Amino acid sequence: MLLRSLTKHVRDQNWFAVFLDFFIVVAGILIAFQITNWNVSRAEFQKETSALVELRKELLASVSSTQAKSMSYQQATDAGKRSLAFLESQKDCGENCWNIIVDFMHASQWQDLRVSYSSYQNMRNQGFPKSIVITDAVEVYIAHSTNNAVSFDELPIYRSLVRQHINIKAQEFYWSNCWSFIDGVEKYNLDCPEGMSNDEAKLLIDQIVKNPEIKPQLTEWIGAIVSLPQTLVDQNIAAQKAIDLISKELEKR
Numbered sequence: 602m603l604l605r606s607l608t609k610h611v612r613d614q615n616w617f618a619v620f621l622d623f624f625i626v627v628a629g630i631l632i633a634f635q636i637t638n639w640n641v642s643r644a645e646f647q648k649e650t651s652a653l654v655e656l657r658k659e660l661l662a663s664v665s666s667t668q669a670k671s672m673s674y675q676q677a678t679d680a681g682k683r684s685l686a687f688l689e690s691q692k693d694c695g696e697n698c699w700n701i702i703v704d705f706m707h708a709s710q711w712q713d714l715r716v717s718y719s720s721y722q723n724m725r726n727q728g729f730p731k732s733i734v735i736t737d738a739v740e741v742y743i744a745h746s747t748n749n750a751v752s753f754d755e756l757p758i759y760r761s762l763v764r765q766h767i768n769i770k771a772q773e774f775y776w777s778n779c780w781s782f783i784d785g786v787e788k789y790n791l792d793c794p795e796g797m798s799n800d801e802a803k804l805l806i807d808q809i810v811k812n813p814e815i816k817p818q819l820t821e822w823i824g825a826i827v828s829l830p831q832t833l834v835d836q837n838i839a840a841q842k843a844i845d846l847i848s849k850e851l852e853k854r
Contacts, residue, residue: 676710677710677789708822774796
């Protein structure tokens with residue numbers, strides 16, 4: 602229709618009408634282009650918003666998991682210190698032999714410190730987040746958590762050494778009554794019932810004490826994790842900074 606009108610106006614040499622028709626065509630194209638761009642931008646905006654929501658969930662889950670591991674490592678540290686104090690005292694375990702075995706086991710606990718950041722990786726692949734401030738904050742957190750995880754990738758030698766001296770009966774009872782794993786959280790129970798007679802426990806402790814490698818390896822392990830609970834708290838502070846920035850961004854949307 603518009604093409605026929607334009608052809609007629611050219612034939613009639615009605616240049617004002619030709620210009621008007623041409624203007625209408627160009628304006629229509631520009632408007633359509635702008636609408637397309639707006640739709641694309643809006644879709645991208647919504648996509649980034651959804652991704653930010655998922656990223657915040659991922660970071661919150663990481664904080665919760667790390668907080669639980671920090672508490673667990675604090676328990677392992679405390680148990681290790683008590684175990685070292687017992688070894689250094691060179692005293693008999695008396696009537697408290699089972700609890701000392703429990704401490705030796707608690708001190709041998711190890712947990713993987715790696716956290717998931719798959720949502721963030723997916724965002725980066727899509728060019729999100731567009732906020733450099735948010736990106737920098739998340740990168741700082743990831744660098745912090747990765748450094749902590751790599752430092753504790755390997756299982757402690759003490760863990761293997763001490764468990765070689767604790768028989769299956771004692772370990773089976775320990776895992777059923779002195780240790781739990783609920784909702785992704787490990788807990789070490791100090792008030793678990795006795796898993797064997799005091800005489801049986803004393804025999805196991807005598808074996809542990811006689812192994813010259815136990816004390817130095819336990820010392821090395823506890824020395825490595827003694828500051829870890831606070832380090833994990835600092836890691837979570839970095840995560841919380843990123844979470845706060847994401848929350849502020851989402852509030853503006």
